[in-house]
């Protein structure tokens with residue numbers, strides 16, 4: 411009964427545990443190995459022979475699978491002619507329930523994952539045949555290739571020496587930088603054309619996602635055209651001649667202060683932490699202060715800009731600290747050698763909706779490098795997802811994905827394809 415349907419003709423295919431039953435009078439292989447003597451007495455099933463039998467069955471599975479998929483093709487044609495959706499939940503639920511009924515008790519629980527996979531492949535095949543012309547596919551078709559510009563008008567939030575400014579100078583050889591007060595202002599400048607590009611921090615390896623920047627990626631129509639990961643090295647800066655013993659107050663951005671708590675606690679002069687809007691402003695405040703007992707946690711670049719000395723270098727308590735910045739523009743473009751694409755999706759609020767998206771990426775052989783969930787404003791307990799994948803327009807996998815993934819989502823917005831650089 412173990413190979414019901416496939417072996418109806420009774421080709422003599424026997425079950426290994428039945429053979430053991432016959433030979434040793436026991437039903438489970440594990441009990442055969444319960445003692446050394448019994449294990450020695452038990453007949454060992456030949457591995458090569460078992461594998462040869464598995465190979466034979468697999469050949470039949472392949473044949474049946476292909477027959478099933480060819481029928482799926484007919485179903486796709488029917489759905490195209492009648493305008494029916496590819497996914498039919500009621501039919502799939504009934505199929506899994508029936509498979510559980512047909513399977514022996516021992517194998518019932520394998521039926522749902524087995525049929526989920528079979529039906530996912532059948533749906534993927536149908537979606538491919540239907541070649542949906544989605545907005546994502548249209549956006550990807552028009553995105554052009556170009557060299558990344560060496561100089562440009564670039565907007566950043568903060569002041570001279572802020573990490574976003576350093577990122578802008580790493581991304582562009584000769585940026586003409588404008589310093590704005592907020593990330594919203596940076597997006598406004600890019601949208602209005604006042605700046606060609608904006609540089610925004612998207613995530614930090616210790617502090618996590620920068621929620622407000624993610625929200626802007628959703629609400630604004632901007633595209634990522636490059637990403638830069640920068641190792642953040644926090645330094646302690648003070649006026650020339652000030653020593654570690656003199657420091658009684660340390661200025662910095664609250665995240666930097668948190669990342670250097672242990673260092674501050676270990677300072678000889680019982681120093682207290684004092685929050686500033688950002689690390690560059692902290693350096694500026696030390697430079698402008700008449701006091702000689704203050705220091706700033708900031709960057710080596712800010713030491714040069716504000717005429718301060720580096721009292722201690724690389725002072726964060728824990729290992730490496732990276733921030734990933736994105737360079738955004740009004741239009742998508744493939745600059746240099748892009749490898750990563752980002753998009754934002756909202757899946758239907760039903761069981762398995764996100765699973766179907768992830769399964770489709772797996773079916774298409776696409777490597778997903780990020781999945782970030784954020785609440786949808788105004789919709790309680792519903793989430794949108796930011797997805798990064800390792801393929802770009804023009805790749806066969808991307809083009810298939812662009813036609814298929816939007817059909818599984820309520821919203822699927824392309825956020826751009828870009829090269830990832832480190833600085």
Ligand SMILES: C=C(O[C@@H]1C=C(C(=O)O)C=C[C@H]1O)C(=O)O
Nearest residue numbers: 485496497498501502529532533
């Ligand atoms: C093949 C069909 O399309 C899809 C795939 C199914 C399958 O592979 O069995 C079942 C339902 C649909 O989600 C169908 O509608 O019958």
